[in-house]
Amino acid sequence: MTMMSAPTALVPATNRALGLGFTGNLGNLDAYISAVNRLPMLSHDEEISLARRLQEKNDLAAAQELVLSHLRLVVSIARGYLGYGLPHADLIQEGNIGLMKAVKRFDPDQGVRLVSYAMHWIKAEMHEYILKNWRLVKVATTKAQRKLFFNLRSHKTGLDAMTPPQIDALAKLLDVKREEVIEMETRLSGRDIALESSTDDDDDKFAPIAYLSSDQNEPTKVLEAEQVTRLQSEGLETALGKLDPRSRRIVEARWLANDDGSGATLHTLAAEFGVSAERIRQIESAALKKMKGALAAYI
Template identity: 55%
Template structure:
């Protein structure tokens, strides 16, 4: 084992990112033949030493890939860590029989892990949940031609290019343009940068006296209308509606049919006719 290889394996957090990058760049690069030989050893004999060598020899490429995601504001060390996980998954699934270099195969796995990490951590609230939103998240920035809100023509063009609805483009643009805001007030904020936190204007209206009074009045009105509508029915229809719709224990059509000495279909007809009559009273 070379000195640089030992350094890469035994890196400690206090050594810093720059030390890690120098170490992985100093690791020897494998030839195509060496790569296939190690891959065959791993897949045929479960040789973890061979898998380790494949991973270590390609760590430098993970660092290069992560530089393309610098604009998302997340630590490069975290992106490298996620990319390394993708590289290890790629080694596990790599088939040397296809005669494709490991990195050509692994780039999808590396980028996929980084994509998922960015989506989970870019904002406190997950910004992209659907497949269309995930597609837009990674295309919206690089596809825009200028800073600022997009015009309708730009929205339509991007929607057609990415095969998504224009409304989805607009919603995703809005999500990405808005920053996370703390719910509680920051007492250390000075006058020039002061902003009202959501706790200052978002209210819990469930126990507001005005709201409760309005809800009570509305409930009284509904109860009065319901009693009026029931009074307009004949006793049998009123009993069927009361028991089928208002009581906690609701009898079946057949149970009521046996009680009234008619068919279940007749009970259903009475019920439907009564509901129509009540609807006319309530809408009057």
């Protein structure tokens, strides 16, 4: 298979779609990733509208926009499976197939965002690809290992492990190190292990898939982290800017003065402003309510 056949097949021939398209062959994987990361993401309303056009009118242009806007999701998920030694481009290619399947089956009336729905299909295609290919890739990766791979079985006399003299003789015959013969025999005699548990109980957490994949680049977690950062900086500053000086002073003294959350007491601020503690509590409550409204735009 060609390394980037699926990704390049997904993109439009012109640069009209989504305001940014691809023209011809992107050249390499880095260029592809850079290009898909520049594609704009869809709002919830746009996503629903496109999904309904696809569902009701079989509008392929709508399907293309849904796929293009989620290509970055595939790239992000693929990074979590690089530990298997399989090409990043091939993982992306298989993930894109899963994304297209998800778009085809997506129901906009279920109340679920496409990003959440598509993750299952993308991972399913990647898992299938890994199950079919990772053991073969890992068995023989160097020239010496390939030489051993194709000669070891023919020189073994049975299913039992080779004896030290047999190992020494084979290493001399094939002109490889003794340790390499031992390692290859261990690999070939090892059994395949299911990536995912065959049961639905708590044993799932001990299946290899639970610790071989990384969730550090999980798209939903990345988006959540970015949203938190945005709230803590831009959103918080905007909300504080909508308060009068007294209200802002009270909120900052009560909630933002110390990292451990030990802010000023109501009585301390009451003495500062020459009012009752109850009045400080009322001002604080009104200020927090006003800030909540301002922060709604960042959630």
